[in-house]
Amino acid sequence: MKAAVYYKNGGPEVLRYEDVPDPQCHPKGVVIRVEAVSIEGGDTLNRFRGPLVTHPHIVGYQAAGEVVEVGAEVTTLKVGDRVCTTGAFGSHAELRAVPARTAWKIPDGLSTKEAAVIPVTFGTADDCLFEFGRMKKGEVVLVQAGASGVGVAAIQLAARAGASMVLATASSDERLEKLKAYGLTHGINYRTHDVVQEVMRLTDKKGCDVIVDSVGGPTLQSSILSLAYRGRVSMVGQAGREPMTVDVGSMMGGNRSLSGVFLGAEINTDRVQANIQRLIGDVAKGELKVLIDREFPLSQAAEAHRYIESRQAVGRVLLIP
Numbered sequence: 001m002k003a004a005v006y007y008k009n010g011g012p013e014v015l016r017y018e019d020v021p022d023p024q025c026h027p028k029g030v031v032i033r034v035e036a037v038s039i040e041g042g043d044t045l046n047r048f049r050g051p052l053v054t055h056p057h058i059v060g061y062q063a064a065g066e067v068v069e070v071g072a073e074v075t076t077l078k079v080g081d082r083v084c085t086t087g088a089f090g091s092h093a094e095l096r097a098v099p100a101r102t103a104w105k106i107p108d109g110l111s112t113k114e115a116a117v118i119p120v121t122f123g124t125a126d127d128c129l130f131e132f133g134r135m136k137k138g139e140v141v142l143v144q145a146g147a148s149g150v151g152v153a154a155i156q157l158a159a160r161a162g163a164s165m166v167l168a169t170a171s172s173d174e175r176l177e178k179l180k181a182y183g184l185t186h187g188i189n190y191r192t193h194d195v196v197q198e199v200m201r202l203t204d205k206k207g208c209d210v211i212v213d214s215v216g217g218p219t220l221q222s223s224i225l226s227l228a229y230r231g232r233v234s235m236v237g238q239a240g241r242e243p244m245t246v247d248v249g250s251m252m253g254g255n256r257s258l259s260g261v262f263l264g265a266e267i268n269t270d271r272v273q274a275n276i277q278r279l280i281g282d283v284a285k286g287e288l289k290v291l292i293d294r295e296f297p298l299s300q301a302a303e304a305h306r307y308i309e310s311r312q313a314v315g316r317v318l319l320i321p
């Protein structure tokens with residue numbers, strides 16, 4: 001099969017489009033013919049500095065397509081089923097092998113491309129807001145990096161859950177403008193405004209009840225300083241690629257909390273399995289939307305990664321084998 005691979009970490013230029021052996025089907029897994037790869041923030045981060053657990057390495061968490069092989073112990077899926085899948089690596093390819101537990105059936109009426117985006121983005125955003133952020137109706141939510149894949153999902157989920165205000169940050173006004181259609185109340189351009197000051201101005205000095213932070217580094221400090229009394233930060237990523245040096249000194253007096261969130265640690269639980277299937281259904285019903293910014297052929301994976309890192313994408317970029 002063809003795949004986008006790399007032999008060493010680095011910028012988008014390390015990606016090559018090459019012939020590699022087809023993946024083997026595990027007895028508890030399936031192999032799919034990939035129709036759409038959703039490039040995750042974790043994929044660009046792993047390409048930059050993650051371990052190369054295969055050689056050459058095929059990066060990538062998420063892809064959707066048709067089941068072409070089913071492991072001997074799998075009873076829940078059959079050849080021909082359309083599924084969206086998540087795995088630790090291997091999405092940037094014509095074929096991918098995944099555990100059957102992380103392959104969710106795509107309902108009729110939902111496109112394979114849209115489904116490719118759902119599990120990690122919506123699954124993660126949902127856990128950040130509700131499981132770990134304990135968000136309730138009427139609360140103020142801030143989504144750092146609102147134009148990211150996780151961000152677009154979090155804005156919609158917070159708005160749907162009845163947040164009194166959904167705030168989000170991004171690197172330009174144009175990016176923030178596009179988020180209004182997804183439930184954003186106020187956008188904060190962090191290149192032109194101080195985030196903490198803006199949050200306090202917009203919330204009448206109260207601060208935010210729940211903050212989803214997938215950027216980390218100095219951004220995490222601004223999240224901590226933007227918290228309301230009893231506010232909660234869900235720290236879920238390091239898109240900013242800067243060291244996590246934060247001062248948590250202000251948290252005790254305000255009874256505030258900071259939780260780390262890692263979907264991968266809970267993706268095999270019945271709770272998350274069911275949650276992701278429910279979120280897929282919500283998109284199929286039109287209650288939630290997938291925002292696809294642009295598509296590239298798989299052979300142009302390097303260009304696609306470069307485009308994402310140019311910070312122009314709002315929502316997801318797809319690769320099509």
Ligand SMILES: NC(=O)c1ccc[n+]([C@@H]2O[C@H](COP(=O)([O-])OP(=O)(O)OC[C@H]3O[C@@H](n4cnc5c(N)ncnc54)[C@H](OP(=O)(O)O)[C@@H]3O)[C@@H](O)[C@H]2O)c1
Nearest residue numbers: 041042145148149150170171214237238239240262263311
């Ligand atoms: N823990 C988990 O379970 C989990 C699950 C999913 C994702 N994640 C992590 O969450 C982070 C975001 O994932 P995603 O898929 O939402 O990412 P994404 O769609 O690629 O977006 C990342 C966003 O981060 C912002 N950003 C800030 N500093 C950046 C920098 N130095 N380089 C690139 N982007 C930067 C950019 O928005 P602006 O230009 O507007 O600032 C960009 O849109 C990643 O670190 C990922 O690994 C973790």
